[in-house]
Amino acid sequence: MLVISCIKQVPDTTQVKIDPVTNTLVREGIPFIVNPYDTHALEEGLALKDRYGLRSVAISMGPPNTVATLKKACALGVDQAILLSDRAFGGADTLATSQVLASAIERLAQKEEVGIVFCGKQTIDGDTAQVGPGIATRLGFTQLTLVDRIEWLDLDKKRIRVRRKLEGRHEIVEAPLPVVITAVRELNRPRYPTVPMRLSAELTEVTVWDNQVLNLDVETVGLKGSATWVSKIFSPERDQGEIIGDGIKDPVGTAHLLLDKMLSKDLLAI
Amino acid sequence: MKALLVCEQREGKLLDTSYELVAFAERLGAEVSLVLVGKEAQAPQVAAKLYLADVDKYGEYSPELHKHIVVAAVLKENPDYIIFPHSSYGWDLAPRVAATLRVGQVSEVVNIVDGKLEVSLCNGKLRRTVSPKGARAVLTVQAGAFNYAGQQSGAPQVEAIEISQGSSALQFVGYEPAEKKEVDLGRAEIIVSAGRGVGKKENVAVIAELAKAFGGELGASRPVVDAGWVGHSHQVGTTGQTVSPKLYVACGISGAIQHLAGMKKSDFIVAINKDKEAPISEAADVMVVADVLQLAPVLAEKLRAA
Numbered sequence: 001m002l003v004i005s006c007i008k009q010v011p012d013t014t015q016v017k018i019d020p021v022t023n024t025l026v027r028e029g030i031p032f033i034v035n036p037y038d039t040h041a042l043e044e045g046l047a048l049k050d051r052y053g054l055r056s057v058a059i060s061m062g063p064p065n066t067v068a069t070l071k072k073a074c075a076l077g078v079d080q081a082i083l084l085s086d087r088a089f090g091g092a093d094t095l096a097t098s099q100v101l102a103s104a105i106e107r108l109a110q111k112e113e114v115g116i117v118f119c120g121k122q123t124i125d126g127d128t129a130q131v132g133p134g135i136a137t138r139l140g141f142t143q144l145t146l147v148d149r150i151e152w153l154d155l156d157k158k159r160i161r162v163r164r165k166l167e168g169r170h171e172i173v174e175a176p177l178p179v180v181i182t183a184v185r186e187l188n189r190p191r192y193p194t195v196p197m198r199l200s201a202e203l204t205e206v207t208v209w210d211n212q213v214l215n216l217d218v219e220t221v222g223l224k225g226s227a228t229w230v231s232k233i234f235s236p237e238r239d240q241g242e243i244i245g246d247g248i249k250d251p252v253g254t255a256h257l258l259l260d261k262m263l264s265k266d267l268l269a270i
Numbered sequence: 271m272k273a274l275l276v277c278e279q280r281e282g283k284l285l286d287t288s289y290e291l292v293a294f295a296e297r298l299g300a301e302v303s304l305v306l307v308g309k310e311a312q313a314p315q316v317a318a319k320l321y322l323a324d325v326d327k328y329g330e331y332s333p334e335l336h337k338h339i340v341v342a343a344v345l346k347e348n349p350d351y352i353i354f355p356h357s358s359y360g361w362d363l364a365p366r367v368a369a370t371l372r373v374g375q376v377s378e379v380v381n382i383v384d385g386k387l388e389v390s391l392c393n394g395k396l397r398r399t400v401s402p403k404g405a406r407a408v409l410t411v412q413a414g415a416f417n418y419a420g421q422q423s424g425a426p427q428v429e430a431i432e433i434s435q436g437s438s439a440l441q442f443v444g445y446e447p448a449e450k451k452e453v454d455l456g457r458a459e460i461i462v463s464a465g466r467g468v469g470k471k472e473n474v475a476v477i478a479e480l481a482k483a484f485g486g487e488l489g490a491s492r493p494v495v496d497a498g499w500v501g502h503s504h505q506v507g508t509t510g511q512t513v514s515p516k517l518y519v520a521c522g523i524s525g526a527i528q529h530l531a532g533m534k535k536s537d538f539i540v541a542i543n544k545d546k547e548a549p550i551s552e553a554a555d556v557m558v559v560a561d562v563l564q565l566a567p568v569l570a571e572k573l574r575a576a
Contacts, residue, residue: 016392095374125391130375133365142439143333145362161443166358167280167509171331172443185496227374227407231386231399240551241541247560248544255568258540258558259576267460267517267538268484268576 001115001155002108003054005045005078006101006135007038009062009069010125034069037120040183043190044118044150046077052155054115055079057108061089061100067206075193075201082108086210091223093230098134100221103214105139114178116153116160121146121182129182136180144179148186273300274349276340278359279308280330287355287411288314289418294411297382300351305343307336310428317424321346321431331359334438337366342433344371349406356410356508368408375408376400380415380527390527413508414531453487453503460486460517461536463506464494465529467522467543467562471499476566477521483570489513489533491523507532521562525550542566 011030019026034042042058049056058073060066061084070081084100092100105114117139119132129145136143144162151161151172158177163170165184193201211218219225244261245254262268273295277288284306292314295302303319306312307328313320321343328335340363344352352367354360356378368375380397381388387409388397455461462481464474474494481488490504506513507529518536523529525541525548533539534553541554542562551557558565 016396093374129361129377130365130368133362134369137366137369143362143366144440146358163446164358168448170446170448172446174441174443176439227404228376228400228402231401233391233396233398236388236397236549236552240546241539241554241557243546243557243559245558247542247558247565251560251564251568254558254560255565255572258556258569259572261556262517262538262540263576265538268573 001054001113002057003045003048003115004057004059004105004108004117005038005042005073006117006119006131007042007058007060007069007073008035008120008123009033009060009066010035010123032065032069034072035120035123035125037122037124037183037185039120039190040185040187041118041120041181042073042076042078043188044181044183045116046191047188048116048153049077049079052153055112057082059084059101059104061085061092061097063090064208067208070206071201071204072193074204074206075198076191077197080207081204082207082209084209084214086214088211088216088218088222091226092221093226093228094130094134095227096221096223096225098131098138099216099225100214101131102135102138103216104209105135107209107214115155115158116178117141117180119180119182121184132180132182139178139180142175142179144173144175145182146184147181148184150187271298271300271351272347272349273298273302273351273353274340274343274347275302275304276352276354276360276363277304277306277308277314278355278357279306279312279325280359282309282312284308284312284314285355285357286418287357287413289316289422290413290416291353291355291411292316293416293418294353294379294382295351297416298351298385303343303347303349304426305340305431307339313426313428315422315424316426318426319347320426320428322428323431323433328433329442331362332438332442333362333366333440334436335433336363337370338433338436339431340367341370342431351406352408354408354410356412360410364408364410371406371408373404373406373408374402375410376402377410378412378527379409380412412527412531414512414534415527448502455487455489455504455506455511455513455515458487458513458515460484460519461489461506461513461515461533462486462519462521463489463491463523463533464500464521465491465523466493467524468494469522469563471497473563474499476563480519480521480566480570480573483573484517484519486515486517486519489518491529492526520550520554521566523550524548525553
């Protein structure tokens with residue numbers, strides 16, 4: 001049985017900058033990372049491989065340089081890594097992305113039964129949280145969002161029980177396989193690759209499936225297949241608070257000024 | 271233009287986000303109708319059509335049933351927008367409805383400018399203007415982004431909605447309470463919060479010391495809690511606790527929208543951050559541009575001496 005982890009390569013948002021003149025995203029020199037939530041999707045796939053002997057597969061849709069991200073997955077121990085890359089897939093929103101991922105999963109399912117598909121709960125560069133549910137709907141798999149614990153997996157009965165993280169409480173639900181699970185951070189602690197694994201990953205071939213393989217209607221993928229379009233990305237203008245002192249050059253003086261300000265506003269008299 | 275607002279109740283109480291949806295729809299200039307799986311006693315006090323499905327029959331959350339209820343209301347109202355709160359409820363339900371109706375979805379809307387939707391990305395550093403392509407779209411709205419200023423005194427025209435019970439593969443087992451709280455930030459007069467800018471777990475003690483010097487409680491942003499530096503009960507924000515103390519001191523917090531939504535109603539906000547352009551500056555009354563690890567000990571000492 002297969003356990004599939006969907007991962008996305010994203011720019012490291014802690015390092016994203018805006019060009020102050022053009023007010024657009026500076027893309028040069030920004031390192032790529034695995035979307036942080038997807039690292040938990042990857043880890044849980046590997047954990048189920050270790051525990052139940054499932055075959056673990058990582059898939060990612062993206063430009064050719066996404067191979068680097070999939071090699072990281074290989075270094076962690078996935079059995080197979082597949083890149084879904086084609087010019088026709090570019091500019092996709094979440095609807096069009098889930099179309100491509102679902103089609104790849106279907107293709108895998110023709111050869112081997114798929115039990116669980118893991119996705120991160122959202123991506124940090126798009127934050128739409130729809131790819132997992134989109135895949136579930138297309139494939140008719142049961143959708144389990146915001147999962148923070150797998151209570152048990154019964155491979156004979158083909159059932160799974162999970163805990164979902166809600167506001168101020170948890171929900172326990174059970175579902176028949178196959179399922180799509182979206183992971184929150186509390187699900188697990190991702191492992192790090194060992195040096196030998198990292199070296200052997202360099203030799204691992206990442207399979208590439210383009211649209212000649214998946215053979216999707218080009219009207220349903222990429223920009224054309226998207227139900228939403230982005231007209232601009234910008235840095236929001238802000239009404240800033242009053243800046244007090246110079247805390248870099250003079251922390252002591254600034255602390256004093258801040259204290260005076262708070263006293264004058266009667267904030268400290270409790 | 272018409273909007274169907276999917277209201278949310280939890281454990282017998284209507285959530286305020288339901289009114290925020292009304293505020294959002296007003297900004298959109300849409301004619302409003304509502305749908306709620308709950309009881310008539312929880313009905314939002316808004317003068318609009320309300321489709322009410324009985325929670326005893328359809329459960330607090332049963333994905334397939336709730337999806338069919340929303341879709342049934344869509345068929346009656348024929349709205350341009352179907353709008354959910356961006357809570358775990360909307361998170362799970364909205365994409366199901368979007369997929370069933372075969373329409374696009376825009377998640378976590380934080381603003382509307384000239385009828386265009388803005389969503390926040392990269393931890394609030396950037397915004398993206400997104401438009402749905404089709405005639406109809408599903409939206410989820412960020413909690414705290416739209417304030418309802420109107421009087422909650424309208425009376426809804428209630429129409430009961432019934433669906434034939436569909437079968438669901440998902441089996442609800444039960445709820446579990448979240449882990450016990452170490453602190454109750456909701457009662458604190460002063461909160462001093464640590465963000466990712468403090469650098470590492472050991473440095474949280476510096477902020478905790480400052481909180482103590484203020485006679486306040488220690489809060490934290492999500493990354494600090496996720497990293498395991500402090501317990502979840504310290505988390506301020508939409509997935510933690512919404513607070514409104516007299517004084518809120520944000521230390522090394524950049525100010526993701528989820529964090530801002532959880533603390534922007536504080537009476538007075540001080541932000542200490544290296545980056546004066548950080549989104550927190552928008553919420554701050556006073557901003558100190560400094561390395562918080564340098565400033566906090568000095569400030570704590572002065573407070574103790576005062």
